[in-house]
Amino acid sequence: MGAVPTFALPSTFLGLGSERAGAAIMVAGIPFDLGTTNRPGARFGPEAIRGASRMLVDGDHPAFACDPASLGVCDIGNFEIALGDIPATLALIEDQAAGIGHLISLGGDHSITLPLLRALAPKHGPLGLIHFDAHLDTWPESFGQRFGHGSPFFHAIEGHLVDPQRMVQIGIRSPVQQDVVRWTRDRGVTIIAAETVHERGPAAIAADIRAVVGSGPTYLTFDIDALDPAFAPGTGTPEIGGLASWQAQSILRRLTGLNFVGMDVVEVAPAYDTAEITALAAATFAWEYLALLTQAAMPAPAR
Numbered sequence: 001m002g003a004v005p006t007f008a009l010p011s012t013f014l015g016l017g018s019e020r021a022g023a024a025i026m027v028a029g030i031p032f033d034l035g036t037t038n039r040p041g042a043r044f045g046p047e048a049i050r051g052a053s054r055m056l057v058d059g060d061h062p063a064f065a066c067d068p069a070s071l072g073v074c075d076i077g078n079f080e081i082a083l084g085d086i087p088a089t090l091a092l093i094e095d096q097a098a099g100i101g102h103l104i105s106l107g108g109d110h111s112i113t114l115p116l117l118r119a120l121a122p123k124h125g126p127l128g129l130i131h132f133d134a135h136l137d138t139w140p141e142s143f144g145q146r147f148g149h150g151s152p153f154f155h156a157i158e159g160h161l162v163d164p165q166r167m168v169q170i171g172i173r174s175p176v177q178q179d180v181v182r183w184t185r186d187r188g189v190t191i192i193a194a195e196t197v198h199e200r201g202p203a204a205i206a207a208d209i210r211a212v213v214g215s216g217p218t219y220l221t222f223d224i225d226a227l228d229p230a231f232a233p234g235t236g237t238p239e240i241g242g243l244a245s246w247q248a249q250s251i252l253r254r255l256t257g258l259n260f261v262g263m264d265v266v267e268v269a270p271a272y273d274t275a276e277i278t279a280l281a282a283a284t285f286a287w288e289y290l291a292l293l294t295q296a297a298m299p300a301p302a303r
Contacts, residue, residue, distance in 0.1 A: 006054045012075035013050050013106070014057050014068075014287070024071045025102045025293065027286075029078040030093060033269075034086050035111030035149035037142050039236040045268035045282070046078060046106040048234075052276045053283035061291045063253055068290035071297055086147050090115040098122075102293075104286055107266030109236070110137055113221050114152040116264060117161040120219065124261055128166035128213035129153070132226035132248060134239040135174045136191070138184045149267070157187055162219075164188040168212040170197065170205065170251070171226035174239045194226075194242050202247055206254030213258060220263040222248075222285050224278055232281055234273025245281050252288045256295045263289045 009015030013027045020026065029046025036042060061068055079096045082088035094115035097103055105116055110133075120127060131137075135150060138157070142148025147155070156162045164187035173194040184191065190212050197205050225235045228242035265282045273279060 006058055009054045009057065011047070011050055013053050013283070014073070014075075015054055016069065016073055016075045018074055018076055020074055020076060022072055023074040025073045025104060025290070026100050027073060027075045027104045027106065028096070028100075029106045030081070030108035030112045031078055032081050032089055032107070032112055033109045033236070034084070034089070035109045035142070035145065035147065036236045037148055037150060039269060039272060041269035041271040042107060042109045042236060042267050044270050045108060045266070045279075048268055048270035048273070048276070048279040049106045049265065049282045049286070050075070052279035053287065055280060056283060056287045064291050064295055066291060066294045068287050068294055071290070071294055073290065086111065086145070090147060094118045103262050104289065105262075105264035106282070106286070107264060107268070110149040110152055110221075110223055110266045111147055112266060113264055114147065114155050116262065117156050117219065118159070120262055121161045124217040126160050126163040127261065128216050128218035129156070129162045129168070130209055130213060130218060130220045130255070131167065131169045132171050132221070132243075133169060133223040134171055134194070134225045134242055135223070135237065136169060136172060136176055136180060136184055137223075138189075139180055157189075163216075166213050166216060166218070168192065168209050170209070171243050173241050174237075197243055197247055202250035203254060206251045209251070209255065210258065215259055217259050217261045219261060220289060222263070222265045222282075223267045224265065224282050225267055227281060232278040234269050234271070234278030235267050236269045237267070245284075248285065249288060252285065252292070256292055258292070260289070260293060260296075
């Protein structure tokens with residue numbers, strides 16, 4: 001047991017400090033939700049995720065027997081945004097992310113992923129992308145808004161920020177126009193429906209993901225509405241038939257050894273949450289990502 005009760009820890013991610021010196025990984029909140037098309041409120045997601053994350057510090061990771069924060073992680077607070085201005089906010093996010101080596105971002109709606117990818121592309125070239133979501137997010141625009149939360153991956157593909165041949169979407173199940181589906185598939189994106197996850201199981205899905213993204217630099221983006229509303233009611237655009245939290249967790253734990261260069265978790269809207277279950281799921285997926293990085297940094301066992 002820790003020396004400080006979990007509820008008394010600082011209200012940062014995992015109770016971490018903010019000192020950047022020596023930190024290999026930085027966590028930043030992005031409290032922005034002007035790109036939403038249904039229920040707003042994801043601007044309050046970062047603080048909810050941070051609060052729930054304190055549940056995760058009282059011991060090692062149960063599968064990997066490691067402390068996921070042991071690599072050196074700091075919480076640098078929230079990024080600056082331009083109130084009421086989507087393009088200006090996206091530019092600010094890109095500028096702030098560009099100077100960070102390895103960033104975990106707490107959203108915010110899914111529009112924030114586009115500038116995060118823009119910040120990474122000059123360093124790594126077109127990225128592989130693992131995208132958990134109920135929605136394709138490849139609409140050219142969202143109800144007349146070019147940079148809404150339904151369009152980040154249209155722009156990411158068109159801007160050569162990601163390699164669509166190394167892009168896989170997991171949990172897809174929302175109503176969608178067939179021309180959007182065709183456009184996405186024609187670019188080479190692999191789409192795995194939520195029903196397919198239920199039918200085939202986490203091990204098979206993880207193997208598919210690994211085969212798609214390969215060994216190149218890869219980004220993980222996790223829209224919390226990939227989960228069924230039973231497990232994540234606190235989100236702006238819920239869709240029934242989604243993943244169980246254990247399924248997503250089991251898939252993530254099978255992605256050891258991939259060349260991850262950044263991650264975000266988005267669309268937590270705490271006003272619609274129940275007993276913090278959505279915020280805790282989001283915090284746990286960021287924690288699981290840290291555990292994957294910790295495994296990658298561990299020395300190989302002696303022969």
